[in-house]
Amino acid sequence: MSGRAGTNRERVMVMSCPDVDAEGFGRLVALVNAYCPRVESVRLGICAFGSRGPARYFGGEQALGGKLIAATESAGFACRIGVADGLFAALLAAATTGTSAAPAAATTGTSAAPAAAPAAATTGTSAAPAAAPAGAAPAAAPDGAAVTVVPAGGTAGFLAGQPVSVLDDAELAGLLARLGIRTLGDLAALPADSVASRFGEAGETAHRLARGEQRRPLAASAPPADLAVADEFDPPHELAEPVVFAAKGLAERFHAGLAARGVTCVRVEVEVTWADGRPSRRLWRHDGLLTAVQVADRVRWQLDGGGPAGTPEKQDAEGGGIARLRLVPDQVVRAAGRQLALWGDEVVADKVARAAMRVQALLGHDAVLRPVRSGGRTVRDQMQPVPFGEDLAPKLATDQPWPGRIPGPAPAVVYPEPKPARVSDAAGGPVTVSGRCVMSGIPAELSLDGEPELSVTGWAGPWPLAQRWWDPPSASREARFQLVTDDGRAWLATVRAGAWQIEAGYW
Amino acid sequence: MEALLADVQRLTRPRTAVITGEHSLPVLPGLRELLPGGGLARGSVITVPEVGLLLLALAAAASAEGAWCALAGVQEAGVLAAADLGLCPERTLLTPHLGPHWPQVVSSLADGCEIVIVRPPTAAPAQLRRRMEAGLRRAGGVLLVAGEWPGAQLQLRVLRREWSGLSDGRGRLRACRAEVGGYGRGAAGRPQTSWLWLPAEDGAVRPAAPPEISTPLRVVRAG
Numbered sequence: 001m002s003g004r005a006g007t008n009r010e011r012v013m014v015m016s017c018p019d020v021d022a023e024g025f026g027r028l029v030a031l032v033n034a035y036c037p038r039v040e041s042v043r044l045g046i047c048a049f050g051s052r053g054p055a056r057y058f059g060g061e062q063a064l065g066g067k068l069i070a071a072t073e074s075a076g077f078a079c080r081i082g083v084a085d086g087l088f089a090a091l092l093a094a095a096t097t098g099t100s101a102a103p104a105a106a107t108t109g110t111s112a113a114p115a116a117a118p119a120a121a122t123t124g125t126s127a128a129p130a131a132a133p134a135g136a137a138p139a140a141a142p143d144g145a146a147v148t149v150v151p152a153g154g155t156a157g158f159l160a161g162q163p164v165s166v167l168d169d170a171e172l173a174g175l176l177a178r179l180g181i182r183t184l185g186d187l188a189a190l191p192a193d194s195v196a197s198r199f200g201e202a203g204e205t206a207h208r209l210a211r212g213e214q215r216r217p218l219a220a221s222a223p224p225a226d227l228a229v230a231d232e233f234d235p236p237h238e239l240a241e242p243v244v245f246a247a248k249g250l251a252e253r254f255h256a257g258l259a260a261r262g263v264t265c266v267r268v269e270v271e272v273t274w275a276d277g278r279p280s281r282r283l284w285r286h287d288g289l290l291t292a293v294q295v296a297d298r299v300r301w302q303l304d305g306g307g308p309a310g311t312p313e314k315q316d317a318e319g320g321g322i323a324r325l326r327l328v329p330d331q332v333v334r335a336a337g338r339q340l341a342l343w344g345d346e347v348v349a350d351k352v353a354r355a356a357m358r359v360q361a362l363l364g365h366d367a368v369l370r371p372v373r374s375g376g377r378t379v380r381d382q383m384q385p386v387p388f389g390e391d392l393a394p395k396l397a398t399d400q401p402w403p404g405r406i407p408g409p410a411p412a413v414v415y416p417e418p419k420p421a422r423v424s425d426a427a428g429g430p431v432t433v434s435g436r437c438v439m440s441g442i443p444a445e446l447s448l449d450g451e452p453e454l455s456v457t458g459w460a461g462p463w464p465l466a467q468r469w470w471d472p473p474s475a476s477r478e479a480r481f482q483l484v485t486d487d488g489r490a491w492l493a494t495v496r497a498g499a500w501q502i503e504a505g506y507w
Numbered sequence: 508m509e510a511l512l513a514d515v516q517r518l519t520r521p522r523t524a525v526i527t528g529e530h531s532l533p534v535l536p537g538l539r540e541l542l543p544g545g546g547l548a549r550g551s552v553i554t555v556p557e558v559g560l561l562l563l564a565l566a567a568a569a570s571a572e573g574a575w576c577a578l579a580g581v582q583e584a585g586v587l588a589a590a591d592l593g594l595c596p597e598r599t600l601l602t603p604h605l606g607p608h609w610p611q612v613v614s615s616l617a618d619g620c621e622i623v624i625v626r627p628p629t630a631a632p633a634q635l636r637r638r639m640e641a642g643l644r645r646a647g648g649v650l651l652v653a654g655e656w657p658g659a660q661l662q663l664r665v666l667r668r669e670w671s672g673l674s675d676g677r678g679r680l681r682a683c684r685a686e687v688g689g690y691g692r693g694a695a696g697r698p699q700t701s702w703l704w705l706p707a708e709d710g711a712v713r714p715a716a717p718p719e720i721s722t723p724l725r726v727v728r729a730g
Binding site for chain 2: 351352353354355356358359362363367368369370371372373379382383385388392406407408409410411412413414415416442458459460461482484488489490504505506507
């Protein structure tokens, strides 16, 4: 993580609201989100975001900060804002700012205490600022304005004056102080390799921070690491299909992890890593509404590069195949509502689900279907297949009468595509049906591909069916017949635009 | 809490459990006579030459009682007609296209479903067939094959059928009387034929009386 952090000098705005509880903080982040789309919750009471884009839009960092302070103040929050190069400096800048609602409190030691307490809670952040320098607010505007802007490039100078105690590594800070290194400026003046060899990793990190570099790049809406799930593929998958299939299982784990904590995510970041190490990341809206299959769909879109968000990714075969798939929750929020129905759907037995998913892995997601009884007039409409794992809601209402259905037994054979056929009368001429359902002759012979010539021994019809005349693309007008042939079988035939077709068979 | 969870699990468990452990799967009453043992023996293979109501009817009763049924490679199977006989669509899987590795697909389906209806896209070599049959016996399922399957325990076929209900331009299809023959190996060796309504006018499958032999009427001149 720290390897790529060194040169990344991002303008970071930190908003600190020390006395806020978890719920209020959620509202606060939502407020800030109205100005900046990607907000990282650093810890309770502190959020950070890259300010370059929003600041340009709102007319400068000071203006953006002012807007945010106004917005949050009217919502009842007392916030302080700091802007600097990098998160560490921005956090310090925010801590040194006078509080907007209670400027007097800023200079007292009390306002720094809440910030210090949660700092200890963030695991592994050995070098986050521990506390605001007590009583000192040199960079704060004299009128108690709630926004402190450390100008771009001025971060090192800003930090140089800070005491080493702002590093939240008390042991290291104490050691440095005893060695006579009292400010970050003193620390930054030391050669990096000497610091590293003397103080180890913690010292190295502290040294980087003191120089104004970042401990880590800003991870917008930092997800709790253990909610992210990943699958490694060894050997890497050359094709998208197995990855998409794996994504389904992965998404189930992902959802289970979120559900176990009673949270859900606003967005999910799909991170695909190719064997050559090149990653492809994309955020997808989730809102806790996506099923595992839908998450897998998004993985497919991302791999196909045909996703709604645009830029095509490289083909999977390039880069040596896909080595890793990771799902990261983005903006974790409390889950509200949408429980799995306990009594509703027919629960799929585990072994059936396993079998179906194995076949889906072999043949693709759409290869295993479940039939759903549906409304509609034609036999094909009345039973519609839905891919296994998806919602089984009928496409056409089943509680409507659907006049025009052919009564009687349903055909046991329904061709997926109607078969072209020829029906002729006793004289051998084709039987035609006029627009008013007047037949040119009596059906006597039926011929269709793959069958011998059959003679018609009984028939009924024509039954006209005009559907969806209001919608030209899907409108259909047809006349339907039942034919019985001399081999004992019966057929459902339609005449559409003058042509005979066999739709289904009764045998 | 534990008790509640157990309750929830019990109530949401699929009804498959109802028929596990039985030696054979139930069939519609009308078909019992044709099947040795009066049901679909678990681990057996039954063939019907073509996709049709007879094939679908074989699976209907077991599905209605909780078995899962897979239709593999039979795109044209009329699920609606099968559902009218009792097949439960909620417990049905459709795999319309089997692809080149169809034995693997069918084996996978047989691991999860008690009944697999399949039309083999290509003839399976004997070795592959035996392996699939072994898997079938292990899982306790039944393979209903539309087409040929050398070594099948039972072959059923419709010998003749006769639809009633429509004439020249009038009426509609109402019922079909069919003569079904069964030929099997071993205990099922005795050829068996019976007349069935396939389906009857109410949509059910039930035994039918053989049609009366229609001898042409002789004109008898009185006196």
